[in-house]
Amino acid sequence: MTAAGHAVSLEEQIELWRSYLRRRQAIHSVDAAELEDHLREQIAVLAAAGLAADEAFLVAVKRIGDLDALSREFAREHSERLWKQLVVPSAETGEPQAAARRDAIAAFCLATLAAVIIKVPALFGTDFGADAGFYARNLSLFVLPLLTGYFAWKRRLDADTVRWLPVPFVAAAVLVNAYPLAPGGYSEALTALHLPIALWLVVGVAYAGGRWSEVGGRMDFIRFSGELFIYYVLIALGGGVLTGFMAMIFQSIGIDIEPFFEEWLLPCGAVGAVVIASWLVEAKQSVIENMAPVLTRLFSPLFAAVLLTFLGALLLTGRGIDIERNVLIAFDLLLVVVLGLLLYSISARDPRSPPGVFDLVQVVLVASALLADAVALSAIAARITEFGFSPNRVAALGENVILLVNLAWSAVLYVRFLRGRGSFTSLERWQTDYLPVYAAWAAIVVIVFPPVFGYV
Amino acid sequence: MVINKDLMAASSTPIVLAILAEGDSYGYAILKRVRELSGGRLEWTDGMLYPVLHRLERLGHVEARWEVGDSGRRRKYYRITPRGRAQLADERRQWQAVDATLRGIWQALVVPGPAAGRVSAAPLPGG
Numbered sequence: 001m002t003a004a005g006h007a008v009s010l011e012e013q014i015e016l017w018r019s020y021l022r023r024r025q026a027i028h029s030v031d032a033a034e035l036e037d038h039l040r041e042q043i044a045v046l047a048a049a050g051l052a053a054d055e056a057f058l059v060a061v062k063r064i065g066d067l068d069a070l071s072r073e074f075a076r077e078h079s080e081r082l083w084k085q086l087v088v089p090s091a092e093t094g095e096p097q098a099a100a101r102r103d104a105i106a107a108f109c110l111a112t113l114a115a116v117i118i119k120v121p122a123l124f125g126t127d128f129g130a131d132a133g134f135y136a137r138n139l140s141l142f143v144l145p146l147l148t149g150y151f152a153w154k155r156r157l158d159a160d161t162v163r164w165l166p167v168p169f170v171a172a173a174v175l176v177n178a179y180p181l182a183p184g185g186y187s188e189a190l191t192a193l194h195l196p197i198a199l200w201l202v203v204g205v206a207y208a209g210g211r212w213s214e215v216g217g218r219m220d221f222i223r224f225s226g227e228l229f230i231y232y233v234l235i236a237l238g239g240g241v242l243t244g245f246m247a248m249i250f251q252s253i254g255i256d257i258e259p260f261f262e263e264w265l266l267p268c269g270a271v272g273a274v275v276i277a278s279w280l281v282e283a284k285q286s287v288i289e290n291m292a293p294v295l296t297r298l299f300s301p302l303f304a305a306v307l308l309t310f311l312g313a314l315l316l317t318g319r320g321i322d323i324e325r326n327v328l329i330a331f332d333l334l335l336v337v338v339l340g341l342l343l344y345s346i347s348a349r350d351p352r353s354p355p356g357v358f359d360l361v362q363v364v365l366v367a368s369a370l371l372a373d374a375v376a377l378s379a380i381a382a383r384i385t386e387f388g389f390s391p392n393r394v395a396a397l398g399e400n401v402i403l404l405v406n407l408a409w410s411a412v413l414y415v416r417f418l419r420g421r422g423s424f425t426s427l428e429r430w431q432t433d434y435l436p437v438y439a440a441w442a443a444i445v446v447i448v449f450p451p452v453f454g455y456v
Numbered sequence: 457m458v459i460n461k462d463l464m465a466a467s468s469t470p471i472v473l474a475i476l477a478e479g480d481s482y483g484y485a486i487l488k489r490v491r492e493l494s495g496g497r498l499e500w501t502d503g504m505l506y507p508v509l510h511r512l513e514r515l516g517h518v519e520a521r522w523e524v525g526d527s528g529r530r531r532k533y534y535r536i537t538p539r540g541r542a543q544l545a546d547e548r549r550q551w552q553a554v555d556a557t558l559r560g561i562w563q564a565l566v567v568p569g570p571a572a573g574r575v576s577a578a579p580l581p582g583g
Contacts (some may be wrong), residue, residue, distance in 0.1 A: 030532075070501075073504055074510075077510050
């Protein structure tokens, strides 16, 4: 009986040791197996020499050596392992690899489908050049339903959720095409800009896969959105390089690719890349480090410094903000960037760790952005009647208020956390709870604004 | 006896290749053989053998295969390749040159070692 007890505890000890080993990036599972074989033989020899199982285990582990030093040695021999390889899935076991391949195939099929769908209106004579408004209004409807479908499939959403997921897309499609929007007008531009934001929430619900009601699920969606953006930009840059070379080499044989580029490559590539980028984020989330938090770390202090200098200059020179047409939009964008910096630093932070210097930088960043925005808002408020209420201005003002409220309360929560009176999770909760507000405002802009402002 | 790290690293290649030249083997048995040959004077940290084996594998001096051993566990066996034998011969010449040089100088230097016949860094203080 004692022997059996010992055997179990020895297995447990070996299991624990193996799990320590597996945490080392440079030591792959085959190497761990090799080392485990060594450990077991050593234990057997020591046990045969009369040592108790746990003693034999301790001696054998000690002989194998310090794991840090060992993994350094492995890393020196296999330096490529420290660079996680991108597209090649790790060939460890068969089952997850099959799932990964199925995912990849589904993503490529959906990307192709998106590329086909964006060309369908052309069959009915809707041209990219002549009917730019149609494509601008409907752009998100060409790709977001596919993305939603991808996640609904991947997350195996229950039938109830799947049933209502198409509703917002259908409603949006009917609405934006039924409204008599003036071509090239403000309302059309606003719709083109805000519909994707409103519908992005639907993607989020599918992405969260039943975890939308949890803070964690929504936070994952925030992380996903940031990474998706980065991947998309990278793909777009690559596409730009590819197109540049294509244009150059075909030019040399007297073929102009511009019509092909404008009619096919750009639209098909742009919608397909959304699906591909989403798939990449999903496939790589555990493989490579997330980039958004890294960029946040880099730019939060820089933005804070710029904003503080701006406020200082405002005070010293006593200049007012020159209210131009686009100044409100500029400040909206500033708040969006600051919010992004805040959001992605929150998303990567361990809620349990105590406040640090970087948290202070975040608070300074948010506070200075709020001050700068308040100055701009007061300058605008003084002259808003003079400018009149165009749909653009009202939308920009609404966004400004929404962002201001979010950042102001975030600053309060952050200061509370820094002073040890609140937990970091309340800040997380606030940010994730706020997500529907953006979508709701975007929906209002799309649904309510055109009739109110006469579809101009 | 503590053998310095560089010397250990430099000697590990010929030692491992020579042991594998005797016949195919696996990690634990190689270490056992090292202990036998050195009379316990060469104390390798067990784990460190594996990166050495993997380096030799990458260089094509040995090749590895997995087999189910008599213990019933999967075990990674190493076999020396023709390239490994050539490398071993080369290493052997180099070490013989070093060895011959040192022998010459040990004989010329009449320094009493702590024990007769044992190589030691006697000229160094506290060595």
